[in-house]
Amino acid sequence: xxxxxxxxxxxxxxxxxxxxxxxxxxxxxxxxxxxxxxxxxxxxxxxxxxxxxxxxxxxxxxxxxxxxxxxxxxxxxxxxxxxxxxxxxxxxxxxxxxxxxxxxxxxxxxxxxxxxxxxxxxxxxxxxxxxxxxxxxxxxxxxxxxxxxxxxxxxxxxxxxxxxxxxxxxxxxxxxxxxxxxxxxxxxxxxxxxxxxx
Numbered sequence: 202x203x204x205x206x207x208x209x210x211x212x213x214x215x216x217x218x219x220x221x222x223x224x225x226x227x228x229x230x231x232x233x234x235x236x237x238x239x240x241x242x243x244x245x246x247x248x249x250x251x252x253x254x255x256x257x258x259x260x261x262x263x264x265x266x267x268x269x270x271x272x273x274x275x276x277x278x279x280x281x282x283x284x285x286x287x288x289x290x291x292x293x294x295x296x297x298x299x300x301x302x303x304x305x306x307x308x309x310x311x312x313x314x315x316x317x318x319x320x321x322x323x324x325x326x327x328x329x330x331x332x333x334x335x336x337x338x339x340x341x342x343x344x345x346x347x348x349x350x351x352x353x354x355x356x357x358x359x360x361x362x363x364x365x366x367x368x369x370x371x372x373x374x375x376x377x378x379x380x381x382x383x384x385x386x387x388x389x390x391x392x393x394x395x396x397x398x399x
Contacts, residue, residue: 205321207375216332217316221306224293229304237272239363244324246277247295248286251378258351273303278314279382321378335363338373
């Protein structure tokens with residue numbers, strides 16, 4: 202595990218397109234969210250302790266905001282050959298166990314993660330109804346073993362601002378988590394094996 206920070210994609214960036222297989226047996230794509238009031242893209246996986254730390258809050262937050270017209274999609278971009286705990290069958294079990302309501306998709310060739318500049322799990326990207334980036338950063342200030350409660354306060358504030366038609370004015374702090382497990386030769390230029398996003 203390499204502790205890694207978000208690359209902090211420039212605000213206003215258009216959401217890169219994607220079309221990926223998801224655990225319910227369908228394909229999920231950016232076009233599926235064209236009617237959404239906002240779109241939250243979460244790069245995540247099953248085995249990462251940082252994702253496990255926020256999973257309960259992610260479930261609560263996503264259920265709440267999906268009722269207000271927010272589209273949510275989880276994307277796993279890890280190398281599933283080297284990390285079988287993150288393979289498609291395990292993703293299906295994880296979604297069922299966590300009772301996630303949002304689609305959970307596999308980015309097997311890692312091209313979507315690279316398009317988004319995703320670096321860690323979890324990595325959050327929030328877009329408005331026009332699919333322009335309004336927030337990228339942490340769920341909140343809690344980390345595993347930090348003793349700080351997981352509340353989702355940062356992302357919740359960003360969602361509220363975005364739904365109100367504003368770019369999130371809060372101090373946007375990078376998400377921190379395990380590095381995405383890149384396939385050999387797929388490592389993007391922003392990947393730092395020493396543990397930070399360049």
